[in-house]
Amino acid sequence: MKSTFFLEKNNIFPIVILIFLFIPELFFDSVIFADYNDHGKLITSICVIATSIYLFLKGALRLKVLMMIMVPLSWFGEVIFSEWLNLYEYRNDQIPIYVPFGHAIVYALAWALSQKSSIKKKTQDITIFILVFFIAAFSFAIFYLKDTLSILFGILFVLILLRKKLSLFYLIMSMIVLYVELVGTYFGVWKWEQSIGILNTVNPPVGAIAIYVGGDVLLSKVTRLLIKLKRKLSHNR
DSSP states (O other): OOOOTTTSSOOOHHHHHHHHTHHHHHHTTSHHHHTTOTTHHHHHHHHHHHHHHHHHHHSOHHHHHHHHHHHHHHHHHHIIIIIISOSEEEGGGSOOTTHHHHHHHHHHHHHHHHHOHHHHTTHHHHHHHHHHHHHHHHHIIIIISOOTHHHHHHHHHHHHHHHTTSOHHHHHHHHHHHHHHHHHHHTTSEEEOSEETTEEOOSSOGGGHHHHHHHHHHHHHHHHHHHHHHHHHHHHO
């Protein structure tokens, strides 16, 4: 059986490089680049979509299916949280076409890292490190920055992690999501509203990771339903 791109070598550096590509890719859609060029959003869209296609072609079959479902599901999630609930807004007040593909990239890269044997061998150490990091990050945001929105999101995040038995995949994905949030908000690609009803937050709130992790749980459920439906249809033929 031929190895996939993600499993053929126990080398995490290509994946880490792909993660850091979010910096130049999002930079093109930044308020900084917009002062010099009007086509930044198009450049970012081409880069992100090309990256997602590359990962899709190199991924295992299950990952291909999940990435395909992730794109429309993520778009729907963006409409809910950005346009309906107004938790955050994008530059030029519109959801960029590349955003759902970016979500699929985050999922693929987190999955790829969690499958590496060098990572699996240190599951306990990595899990403890990430948990301590998030305890410190949430504590700083809630008690020092007065980010009350992260209290709500933090509870949701903890409940999901407990339900998933502190899955290393979800922990790694949360770290990548937080990294992307910091890069995107720093460049002004999107920004979070600082007052949401009776809740206050910062830009970005550390609790933003709960939205993505919760969306992945929904992705898993949708995938299982589609698989069951396919099996049922195949059985009835």
